[in-house]
Amino acid sequence: MIEFDAVRKEYPDGTVAVERCSLTVPSHRVVALVGSSGSGKTTLLRMVNRMVEPTAGRVLIDGVDVRSMDRVKLRRSIGYVLQAGGLLPHRTVADNVATVPVLEGRPRRQARADALGLLERVGLDPALADRYPAQLSGGQQQRVGVARALAADPNILLMDEPFGAVDPIVRDQLQQEMRALQADIGKTILFVTHDIDEAFALGDEVVVLRTGAEIAQRGTPAEILADPADDFVAHFVGAGTARRTLRIREVDGRSIVVDGDDRPTGVLER
Amino acid sequence: MIEFDAVRKEYPDGTVAVERCSLTVPSHRVVALVGSSGSGKTTLLRMVNRMVEPTAGRVLIDGVDVRSMDRVKLRRSIGYVLQAGGLLPHRTVADNVATVPVLEGRPRRQARADALGLLERVGLDPALADRYPAQLSGGQQQRVGVARALAADPNILLMDEPFGAVDPIVRDQLQQEMRALQADIGKTILFVTHDIDEAFALGDEVVVLRTGAEIAQRGTPAEILADPADDFVAHFVGAGTARRTLRIREVDGRSIVVDGDDRPTGVLER
Amino acid sequence: DPLDEGETTAPSGDEGGTTLVVGSQDYYSNEIIAELYAQALEAEGFRVDRQLRIGQREVYMPEIESGAIDLFPEYTGPLLQYWVQDPPERLGDEVYDALVEAAPEGLTILDQAEATDQDSYVVTREFAEQYDLTTVADLANVDEPLTMGANSEAETRPNGPMGLAEVYGIDVGFTPIEDGGGPLTIQALQSGDIQLAIVYTADPTIAQNDLVVLEDTEGLFLASHVVPVASDKVDDDAQEIVNDVSEALSADALIALNRQSVEQQSPAADIARAWLEEEGFLD
Amino acid sequence: MNWLSQNLHIVGQLLVDHLLLSIPPILLSLAISVPLGRLAAGSPRWRTPLLTGTGLLYAIPSLSLFIIIPPVLGLPLRSPATMITALTVYGCALLVRGAADAFGSVPDEVRLAARATGHSRWAMFWRVELPLAGPVLLSSLRVVAVSTVSLVTVGAVIGIASLGTLFTDGFQRGIDASIWTGIVLTVAVAFLLDALCVVAARVAMPWQRVVSRA
Amino acid sequence: MNLFAEALQWLLDPASWTGPTALGSRILEHLAFSGAVLLVAAAIGVPLGVLIGHTGRGRGAVIAVTGGARALPTLGLLTLFGLGLGIGLEAPFLALLVLALPPVLAGAYAGVESVDRATVGAARAVGLTERQILTGVELPLASPVIVGGLRSAALQVISTATLAAYVADTGLGRPLFLGLKTQQYDQMLGASILVALLALVVELCFQLAQSAAVRRAEPHRARLGDRERIEA
Numbered sequence A, B: 001m002i003e004f005d006a007v008r009k010e011y012p013d014g015t016v017a018v019e020r021c022s023l024t025v026p027s028h029r030v031v032a033l034v035g036s037s038g039s040g041k042t043t044l045l046r047m048v049n050r051m052v053e054p055t056a057g058r059v060l061i062d063g064v065d066v067r068s069m070d071r072v073k074l075r076r077s078i079g080y081v082l083q084a085g086g087l088l089p090h091r092t093v094a095d096n097v098a099t100v101p102v103l104e105g106r107p108r109r110q111a112r113a114d115a116l117g118l119l120e121r122v123g124l125d126p127a128l129a130d131r132y133p134a135q136l137s138g139g140q141q142q143r144v145g146v147a148r149a150l151a152a153d154p155n156i157l158l159m160d161e162p163f164g165a166v167d168p169i170v171r172d173q174l175q176q177e178m179r180a181l182q183a184d185i186g187k188t189i190l191f192v193t194h195d196i197d198e199a200f201a202l203g204d205e206v207v208v209l210r211t212g213a214e215i216a217q218r219g220t221p222a223e224i225l226a227d228p229a230d231d232f233v234a235h236f237v238g239a240g241t242a243r244r245t246l247r248i249r250e251v252d253g254r255s256i257v258v259d260g261d262d263r264p265t266g267v268l269e270r
Numbered sequence C: 001d002p003l004d005e006g007e008t009t010a011p012s013g014d015e016g017g018t019t020l021v022v023g024s025q026d027y028y029s030n031e032i033i034a035e036l037y038a039q040a041l042e043a044e045g046f047r048v049d050r051q052l053r054i055g056q057r058e059v060y061m062p063e064i065e066s067g068a069i070d071l072f073p074e075y076t077g078p079l080l081q082y083w084v085q086d087p088p089e090r091l092g093d094e095v096y097d098a099l100v101e102a103a104p105e106g107l108t109i110l111d112q113a114e115a116t117d118q119d120s121y122v123v124t125r126e127f128a129e130q131y132d133l134t135t136v137a138d139l140a141n142v143d144e145p146l147t148m149g150a151n152s153e154a155e156t157r158p159n160g161p162m163g164l165a166e167v168y169g170i171d172v173g174f175t176p177i178e179d180g181g182g183p184l185t186i187q188a189l190q191s192g193d194i195q196l197a198i199v200y201t202a203d204p205t206i207a208q209n210d211l212v213v214l215e216d217t218e219g220l221f222l223a224s225h226v227v228p229v230a231s232d233k234v235d236d237d238a239q240e241i242v243n244d245v246s247e248a249l250s251a252d253a254l255i256a257l258n259r260q261s262v263e264q265q266s267p268a269a270d271i272a273r274a275w276l277e278e279e280g281f282l283d
Numbered sequence D: 001m002n003w004l005s006q007n008l009h010i011v012g013q014l015l016v017d018h019l020l021l022s023i024p025p026i027l028l029s030l031a032i033s034v035p036l037g038r039l040a041a042g043s044p045r046w047r048t049p050l051l052t053g054t055g056l057l058y059a060i061p062s063l064s065l066f067i068i069i070p071p072v073l074g075l076p077l078r079s080p081a082t083m084i085t086a087l088t089v090y091g092c093a094l095l096v097r098g099a100a101d102a103f104g105s106v107p108d109e110v111r112l113a114a115r116a117t118g119h120s121r122w123a124m125f126w127r128v129e130l131p132l133a134g135p136v137l138l139s140s141l142r143v144v145a146v147s148t149v150s151l152v153t154v155g156a157v158i159g160i161a162s163l164g165t166l167f168t169d170g171f172q173r174g175i176d177a178s179i180w181t182g183i184v185l186t187v188a189v190a191f192l193l194d195a196l197c198v199v200a201a202r203v204a205m206p207w208q209r210v211v212s213r214a
Numbered sequence E: 001m002n003l004f005a006e007a008l009q010w011l012l013d014p015a016s017w018t019g020p021t022a023l024g025s026r027i028l029e030h031l032a033f034s035g036a037v038l039l040v041a042a043a044i045g046v047p048l049g050v051l052i053g054h055t056g057r058g059r060g061a062v063i064a065v066t067g068g069a070r071a072l073p074t075l076g077l078l079t080l081f082g083l084g085l086g087i088g089l090e091a092p093f094l095a096l097l098v099l100a101l102p103p104v105l106a107g108a109y110a111g112v113e114s115v116d117r118a119t120v121g122a123a124r125a126v127g128l129t130e131r132q133i134l135t136g137v138e139l140p141l142a143s144p145v146i147v148g149g150l151r152s153a154a155l156q157v158i159s160t161a162t163l164a165a166y167v168a169d170t171g172l173g174r175p176l177f178l179g180l181k182t183q184q185y186d187q188m189l190g191a192s193i194l195v196a197l198l199a200l201v202v203e204l205c206f207q208l209a210q211s212a213a214v215r216r217a218e219p220h221r222a223r224l225g226d227r228e229r230i231e232a
């Protein structure tokens, strides 16, 4: 469990990225932070592994203030997945996955063997182990990033727009696999995105943030879509827009769901 | 009207980008070419303004073979929008928009006045006119690119993944504005993308291409989604995937449309 | 007899474990002489460290005076000028005696050789005939501006334009050519870029190119015999060997050595070895 | 050719001298420039003085530098130490900027990812920053290697033996072959050291091969 | 350090500014000679480099030639040309030209090549002629790099022009060589300091030129760039 206790962050240049935020991420659940650019999502996320130190307030992991922990150790004990994978371009896929175990002193050979297992787990052919990141597609790199985050078997995963750089089709696929993986491993995941669809797809709970990381609404995806707390949230999730306002049209004897602009989005299951 | 008459393109290194392709783009309509990377979309598009010369076959504009026209004049008479705008980084926004009119001898002051009007037309504050491209966001640059393409009031617009480099939310917005704009100006548009959703959103007709620019299916978005011609097209549009397989769920007394993964996509209009 | 002495000196070289450092100017002729000393010494069992081609007098002399270099082929007149401002002596033996007198503590001036390598003013035959030149003083006849070519240091040395003006009252321009009176200087002379050059008298190119050496009636150039300068580390045995070499080194011999260097393009060590063999220093 | 066949062993000796004068300054300037470059890249406060300072050094003519260094450091004029110091100064003048650019070229995301995965400062430098700075560093190092080899020849003017001696000697004696030999060998040594840098870099940076192909 | 004081004294001594060292005219000679070399190098190197950058033809040759030329020892060329051409300015002029051409050529070529191909493609697509692309797009965008090449050539020429005194009566190499040959450290050092100062002044001029070029090529960034340079 991760608790943000009245945290605030003011950067040296005076920007207040997080005004005052209290939030709990229950164990084994995925909480998706969603908000527009600059709303303070990344800042909030990075407080957990002390990449950002709050100006006020505390962050607790299972009740322990992170400030009492050694930074480097803390970071190694938490999985972190960034946009575009954040892989080390000069290390092979296997070495990338084994980064933390090797830093922790695990023998290279064992760490490598473990890495191969993890690659399979995230749906990658272990034959890719000796490639370099540049030889992989964006989606594959992203999977390696997830494998690396899992390598030290952390309880907590922090994911910062991990699928933001891949194209929509691959992103859909990665999101699906992520759901399957989480069903299996049940980590505590804090997931940041500015794509509400992604938040709906992955979050057990979704937290919609305003500027300054002010919580506008918190709930399950369906709750938020069905009953947005206010205009801001309604606008953010696109309630009432052409995109969210669906109708059913019959084409060639099938029921096609089209949006307010008549653009087909899918086929209705009978 | 643009007609591709059995065109073929073999690059000097032996790559056959376009095998043999015949295609008509009716006047005042948007035809979206969609296909995976390397399928020959860009090659096909560039044959229209002679950036690429076909190895065999002809391209006709309103019945006239483009080979009989002067290249430079032809290009100035056709609007071209590329990914990331393709703006000249050392010219202001207004100068960029006025490029072709100035080349054609229109007095600078008038060209500039026209440019301000065009900026408004594509939804940009004319106050941005004196900025340089690097001072604009990706979405704004893209709009400038469209404004520039419209500056000479061409009948034809060629658009090569114009919104490929901007993030999904901005892309949605640009797509909507593009539809509104086209409703107003009614140009003949050949639009290239590898995002099927974008093709569905913008194309009056969608042409799905296989490698070598072979036409796999041609039709309206709804036709293609409802009745994919073959497995390739079905796979390409994602027919049968969770994303396209929608159901209706009642939440808080409203009908929410959810996809195969239970992810809410919109609210059903009554 | 060098052989006899060789037998007695050889142990002294080995026992003491001393190595004699032999230096030379950055000038091929001087390098050949240094090789003569070095190889003659080696033939008698001395160990020699060569520090050849190390620049002009002002660069190496501090090293000799500090004892970093033990043996160096020098030239009597210029060396005297280095130690004594405007010495009155002009002729060979006078200069030599004055030099022995002037040498600082710790340095020994060994016997001078007959060979001289003296700076001299040369002009082309054609130019000499045009203005009827035989002596330096005749340069006063010349009614066109004169330019002298030489290494840049000549510009401020007593034998350069300044000395010429002072002693002979003749004003000349100056162009530096850093080849020590070598091919470029000759070429410049022949092409008329310069009219007057400083060339060493032992330089074979004088004869080759039919140049005229102007007689130095006022003694602007001091006698310039080849003379070894030695440190205390050069013991009596070694001194004898070097003196023997000097004794054998006649004026013609030096020109012949120089000619081999320029014409046959042989390395200094080879030229020196051949000569020493011929003269019976090696076997 | 006559000249060359007679002087082979001298040329050989000068070649060795040349190498002995070239290699130490290349290595020394690398060793000095990497930490300085890292400092300049990482701290805006140090960047300007370091880069301006080393940049100005480059404006000093090589011949002047050979002359200025002995009195400053109390070295004899005509010693290899003078030469090596001077060339190291030159090497640094180029390499500090090169190293600063090299460290600046390490993508911020990669740095961030390394920090997030729990690299300590030390691990960060050795395991992430230095290897990733490698390619840009290499291109500066190659320039330094080649220009050092070429500059060594200037020392012949003040009596430091190297292949440059073939120029001054050939010039005095009017032997073209000597100068030609000097030029050809200098270029050859430069190419040799350049090639060594490239080979060393290929071995040290295996990922570069695939990246440049990709 | 004492020596630097002596060098300074020598520089301030009126006698140094007359007679054989005549610093005033030596400085002018040095500048004029270096300037002439640079002009010729620019006249040859810039058009050639731009052409190669624009067409992409001869790319490999440029890289090989500029890399190889960098390894050529100037002293070797100088003595070789000297033997062939005799005394005077011709030999040092040629030797320095060989020194200056590679950076100029590489700058011009790399500058044009560094212009984003997509930008050039876009310019072509909207109907600019090849000539308009060259003068209106590639040249302005490449100008900072082109000027950078000239700048590094100028620096090298000015500092290497001292060697010209090896075969010609010109430039600041004269007092430097004279000091070297007669072991007058103050003079040698003084002359060296003058050359370094000269190089610095020229460097500053080129920095101004380069920021002007940057202002043209990257107008939005120019202000920031200026600040950085003024600090520098």
Ligand SMILES: Nc1ncnc2c1ncn2[C@@H]1O[C@H](COP(=O)(O)OP(=O)(O)OP(=O)(O)O)[C@@H](O)[C@H]1O
Binding pocket: A011, A012, A013, A015, A016, A017, A035, A036, A037, A038, A039, A040, A041, A042, A043, A044, A194
């Ligand atoms: N190091 C920093 N120094 C100063 N301001 C910062 C810093 N990092 C972030 N900010 C500012 O803090 C605010 C919140 O930034 P943050 O990166 O947390 O937002 P975000 O929600 O992650 O945005 P995005 O979706 O663009 O990633 C922004 O206004 C940002 O400009």
Ligand SMILES: Nc1ncnc2c1ncn2[C@@H]1O[C@H](COP(=O)(O)OP(=O)(O)OP(=O)(O)O)[C@@H](O)[C@H]1O
Binding pocket: B011, B012, B013, B015, B016, B017, B035, B036, B037, B038, B039, B040, B041, B042, B043, B044, B194
């Ligand atoms: N100038 C060229 N020379 C050689 N091959 C080329 C050239 N341009 C494109 N190709 C090749 O032709 C094929 C089609 O390229 P094209 O750019 O038309 O594809 P595309 O559908 O636009 O792809 P993308 O979605 O990646 O832009 C590809 O295999 C490509 O590698």
Ligand SMILES: [Mg+2]
Binding pocket: A041, A042, A043, A160
């Ligand atoms: Mg963020």
Ligand SMILES: [Mg+2]
Binding pocket: B041, B042, B043, B160
């Ligand atoms: Mg394309």
